[in-house]
Amino acid sequence: MKLKLRIWRQPNPEAKGKMVSYVLDDVSEDASFLEMLDVLNEQLIADGEDPVAFDHDCREGICGACSLVIDGQPHGPQAATTTCQLHMRKFRDGDIIDIEPWRAGAFPVVKDLVVDRTAFDRIIAAGGYISAPTGTAPDAHAAPIPKQDADAAFSAAACIGCGACVAACPNGSGMLFMAAKVTHLGLMPQCQPERATRVLGMVAEHDAAGFGGCTNTGECASACPKEIGLDVIGRLNRDFRKAAARAA
Amino acid sequence: MSANEYYTDGDPVADTKAPAGPISERWEQRRFSGRLVNPSNRRKLRVIVVGTGLAGASAAATLGELGYRVSNYCFQDSPRRAHSIAAQGGINAAKNYRNDGDSVHRLFYDTVKGGDFRSRESNVHRLAEVSTEIIDQCVAQGVPFAREYGGLLDNRSFGGAQVSRTFYARGQTGQQLLLGAYQALERQVAAGTVELHTRHEMLELVVVDGRARGIVVRDLVTGETTTEIADAVVLATGGYGNVFFLSTNAKGCNVTASWRAHRQGAYFANPCYTQIHPTCIPQSGDHQSKLTLMSESLRNDGRVWVPTERGDERAPGDIPEAERDYYLERRYPAFGNLVPRDIASRAAKAVCDEGRGVGPGGLGVYLDFADAIARLGEDAVKARYGNLFDMYERITGENPYERPMRIYPAVHYTMGGLWVDYDLQSNIPGLFVTGEANFSDHGANRLGASALMQGLSDGYFVLPNTISDYLADGPFEAVADDHEAVAAARASVNERVEFFLNNDGDRTVDSFHRELGKIMWEYCGMERTDEGLRKAIGLIRDLKDEFYERVKVPGTGAELNQQLEKAGRVADFFELGELMCIDALHRAESCGGHFRAESQTEDGEARRDDERFSYVAAWEFAGEAPVLHKEDLEFEYVKPTQRSYK
Numbered sequence: 001m002k003l004k005l006r007i008w009r010q011p012n013p014e015a016k017g018k019m020v021s022y023v024l025d026d027v028s029e030d031a032s033f034l035e036m037l038d039v040l041n042e043q044l045i046a047d048g049e050d051p052v053a054f055d056h057d058c059r060e061g062i063c064g065a066c067s068l069v070i071d072g073q074p075h076g077p078q079a080a081t082t083t084c085q086l087h088m089r090k091f092r093d094g095d096i097i098d099i100e101p102w103r104a105g106a107f108p109v110v111k112d113l114v115v116d117r118t119a120f121d122r123i124i125a126a127g128g129y130i131s132a133p134t135g136t137a138p139d140a141h142a143a144p145i146p147k148q149d150a151d152a153a154f155s156a157a158a159c160i161g162c163g164a165c166v167a168a169c170p171n172g173s174g175m176l177f178m179a180a181k182v183t184h185l186g187l188m189p190q191c192q193p194e195r196a197t198r199v200l201g202m203v204a205e206h207d208a209a210g211f212g213g214c215t216n217t218g219e220c221a222s223a224c225p226k227e228i229g230l231d232v233i234g235r236l237n238r239d240f241r242k243a244a245a246r247a248a
Numbered sequence: 249m250s251a252n253e254y255y256t257d258g259d260p261v262a263d264t265k266a267p268a269g270p271i272s273e274r275w276e277q278r279r280f281s282g283r284l285v286n287p288s289n290r291r292k293l294r295v296i297v298v299g300t301g302l303a304g305a306s307a308a309a310t311l312g313e314l315g316y317r318v319s320n321y322c323f324q325d326s327p328r329r330a331h332s333i334a335a336q337g338g339i340n341a342a343k344n345y346r347n348d349g350d351s352v353h354r355l356f357y358d359t360v361k362g363g364d365f366r367s368r369e370s371n372v373h374r375l376a377e378v379s380t381e382i383i384d385q386c387v388a389q390g391v392p393f394a395r396e397y398g399g400l401l402d403n404r405s406f407g408g409a410q411v412s413r414t415f416y417a418r419g420q421t422g423q424q425l426l427l428g429a430y431q432a433l434e435r436q437v438a439a440g441t442v443e444l445h446t447r448h449e450m451l452e453l454v455v456v457d458g459r460a461r462g463i464v465v466r467d468l469v470t471g472e473t474t475t476e477i478a479d480a481v482v483l484a485t486g487g488y489g490n491v492f493f494l495s496t497n498a499k500g501c502n503v504t505a506s507w508r509a510h511r512q513g514a515y516f517a518n519p520c521y522t523q524i525h526p527t528c529i530p531q532s533g534d535h536q537s538k539l540t541l542m543s544e545s546l547r548n549d550g551r552v553w554v555p556t557e558r559g560d561e562r563a564p565g566d567i568p569e570a571e572r573d574y575y576l577e578r579r580y581p582a583f584g585n586l587v588p589r590d591i592a593s594r595a596a597k598a599v600c601d602e603g604r605g606v607g608p609g610g611l612g613v614y615l616d617f618a619d620a621i622a623r624l625g626e627d628a629v630k631a632r633y634g635n636l637f638d639m640y641e642r643i644t645g646e647n648p649y650e651r652p653m654r655i656y657p658a659v660h661y662t663m664g665g666l667w668v669d670y671d672l673q674s675n676i677p678g679l680f681v682t683g684e685a686n687f688s689d690h691g692a693n694r695l696g697a698s699a700l701m702q703g704l705s706d707g708y709f710v711l712p713n714t715i716s717d718y719l720a721d722g723p724f725e726a727v728a729d730d731h732e733a734v735a736a737a738r739a740s741v742n743e744r745v746e747f748f749l750n751n752d753g754d755r756t757v758d759s760f761h762r763e764l765g766k767i768m769w770e771y772c773g774m775e776r777t778d779e780g781l782r783k784a785i786g787l788i789r790d791l792k793d794e795f796y797e798r799v800k801v802p803g804t805g806a807e808l809n810q811q812l813e814k815a816g817r818v819a820d821f822f823e824l825g826e827l828m829c830i831d832a833l834h835r836a837e838s839c840g841g842h843f844r845a846e847s848q849t850e851d852g853e854a855r856r857d858d859e860r861f862s863y864v865a866a867w868e869f870a871g872e873a874p875v876l877h878k879e880d881l882e883f884e885y886v887k888p889t890q891r892s893y894k
């Protein structure tokens with residue numbers, strides 16, 4: 001199929017970016033979206049132009065590296081699918097496709113479609129862990145965990161840290177990401193001692209990093225490729241209120 | 249006398265660190281005999297850990313907890329994106345929670361046998377011992393393993409094991425284990441013991457007075473190259489499966505860190521041992537950039553077949569039972585569809601070579617769930633494999649509930665890697681290697697769910713203990729930034745970068761990588777021959793020359809330049825590919841993942857040759873003709889037998 005692509009090009013963080021158009025003549029519908037960009041880049045290099053920079057690694061929807069806004073939607077049109085898992089058979093011959101980076105105050109553009117998401121790591125460092133130094137653990141069966149809790153914890157822990165939630169949110173909030181971690185750990189019995197300090201620390205870091213506040217628009221959950229639901233945000237809010245009241 | 253003209257023989261090499269005595273006491277003994285570092289001295293010692301996968305993040309976090317000063321590097325934008333994140337199936341541990349006869353000794357035995365008697369008994373026993381502590385550690389960190397209704401941990405049997413010793417977190421075990429290690433790592437970052445450097449690539453090892461003392465790294469965003477000096481360097485940089493271009497590895501996986509260390513004198517052991525996984529989604533066209541693994545668990549319920557007649561173009565549903573060949577069930581009645589990975593892979597290749605393959609290019613076989621759906625119902629099949637079926641449909645556009653899946657083998661894991669002793673130290677003092685980057689525990693073939701076990705065993709429990717024996721001699725003398733060795737290492741990095749940017753070429757890096765991958769797959773893949781390997785060495789050398797003449801790298805060195813990153817990695821893959829072929833050529837036996845067509849039984853099964861090849865091949869870099877150092881293997885506890893799955 002033949003496609004027209006309009007891609008955000010920005011040589012460095014300081015430069016002003018712009019949309020640039022490219023035409024690809026012969027795209028296989030079996031190619032993945034990123035393979036389509038590979039083909040474009042091979043063509044650009046052959047023509048002596050600078051190839052388009054984009055983040056990717058596993059190309060199977062688990063590392064969270066890929067991060068494109070496709071036709072206005074983070075990770076594109078297919079639900080529960082990362083950009084790298086999206087295939088060209090979802091598009092039609094003659095389509096015009098817009099490709100942009102995540103846009104959010106806390107995720108500055110590094111180059112073209114690559115953004116800086118280290119703010120997510122800082123949120124984890126501010127409390128998104130259980131303090132369990134190596135070698136101190138009791139036997140794994142010492143504390144059984146009800147299956148439904150373990151399953152719910154897993155569902156929240158399935159977050160891949162891609163940042164689509166932030167890109168989708170009109171406020172650029174990192175609430176869904178943060179709440180998924182708070183929920184995962186909060187469902188584990190061994191993490192109760194740190195529950196209050198965790199949520200206070202993470203929220204403070206989230207706000208300091210320049211993420212916006214949450215106004216319950218729900219865009220984050222619709223964009224999440226791992227289908228993490230809004231219920232995690234309710235959980236975070238409850239934990240936060242309790243912890244803040246106790247700290248006051 | 250070397251067996252061919254491509255290499256020369258050197259002195260044997262020995263692992264001098266493994267204690268003698270009863271095997272179950274060796275690890276205990278080594279921990280006792282190794283020297284310790286006083287807690288107040290640890291603060292004065294810096295350790296560089298390259299890699300944030302299971303092997304790197306666990307080591308960096310644990311060393312930080314112990315009070316060492318740690319610098320941790322990865323090339324991704326976050327440590328959490330290391331390739332370990334993609335592991336699906338599970339992690340083994342000899343917990344015997346099922347009371348089904350498992351034990352440390354049985355895991356040890358299975359791993360030595362599974363490795364086809366090409367690993368060290370001491371190392372493997374330690375791995376089996378430590379396995380149980382790993383599960384405790386991960387649970388304490390909050391890893392949400394699958395549980396039963398009673399709240400206890402669930403286990404499954406994996407890869408044909410007779411006991412259920414595999415712990416898992418849905419189909420995302422690697423992700424959950426890595427997030428546990430990553431969170432422990434971030435905790436140390438907050439505590440100030442670990443400095444994290446993301447989007448940084450190690451491009452050279454700095455060796456001063458015979459000791460590994462630092463690394464040269466390039467900041468992938470600014471392009472700046474800098475040197476960091478430390479008391480010890482740990483490489484946890486993963487495997488080299490991407491030498492084949494197409495593999496199940498993440499796109500960024502590469503051999504550069506290991507290869508640079510190899511060029512500085514570190515031995516590279518058993519490079520030809522690669523694992524080909526039988527159940528991957530076949531290639532769909534020339535645009536293909538990687539291959540996707542479909543979990544091995546599918547073979548528990550799926551039946552593998554091809555048409556009996558070659559060139560049968562009918563849709564699978566139109567081929568009657570009588571005209572289907574369930575070749576695994578036919579050839580291996582005892583194990584059927586559950587034969588080990590290497591056997592299933594080779595059998596698929598054999599039927600495709602006969603012209604009976606299905607799908608594009610005839611490179612595929614069917615994995616059929618029709619019987620399972622009839623027997624268990626579609627819902628039950630969906631409950632077991634729903635995610636995988638969805639993934640298959642996303643990629644191929646075909647519905648596996650209605651039409652059998654098409655699968656084909658793909659490169660998956662590399663057992664070879666930098667040579668290390670029992671302490672995980674390479675032959676360069678101060679250079680330690682953990683995880684898939686070393687060669688240590690899997691011999692010629694790795695069992696399913698054992699790579700995660702090894703990465704975490706190395707990183708949480710082994711290295712933090714053994715490295716103290718080395719660091720007890722530190723802190724080592726300061727090394728100035730203008731020291732001869734430092735300046736030379738940095739100059740070599742800068743020269744290489746300049747070369748690529750200034751080369752007046754006309755071919756892309758990827759086009760070379762693809763071509764190299766094809767050569768490797770054709771001649772150093774599932775089946776290897778003397779003639780083919782010699783041919784491959786010639787082809788690789790020619791292509792390498794062409795690469796340096798014609799490669800074109802756009803852009804500059806002072807910016808994010810993904811083509812430049814790739815160029816350096818592919819340059820190292822060329823040299824590695826050649827060594828893999830030389831190793832495969834010299835090892836004129838079949839063992840584990842290495843199948844030499846000349847060494848097979850009458851009915852086409854692998855024939856190992858213990859008389860001639862019961863050793864580790866540790867290669868020393870010496871330009872064109874590497875030097876072979878042999879480490880003899882001894883088996884006191886598990887007597888070598890030929891594998892049989894008939």
Ligand SMILES: Cc1cc2nc3c(=O)[nH]c(=O)nc-3n(C[C@H](O)[C@H](O)[C@H](O)COP(=O)(O)OP(=O)(O)OC[C@H]3O[C@@H](n4cnc5c(N)ncnc54)[C@H](O)[C@@H]3O)c2cc1C
Nearest residue numbers: 299300301302303323332337338450486683684697699700
């Ligand atoms: C699809 C798939 C599924 C798998 N499933 C299983 C399974 O179910 N069970 C199992 O046991 N095993 C499985 N494996 C194998 C297992 O995942 C890997 O062997 C293991 O995770 C490797 O871990 P590692 O820490 O050694 O390396 P990696 O996780 O690959 O980490 C390498 C690290 O090194 C860094 N790095 C590399 N080079 C450089 C450099 N030059 N400079 C700076 N940093 C560098 C990277 O950034 C990264 O942080 C699977 C593998 C694949 C491909």
Ligand code: FES
Nearest residue numbers: 057059064066084
């Ligand atoms: S590249 Fe890993 S999730 Fe897309």
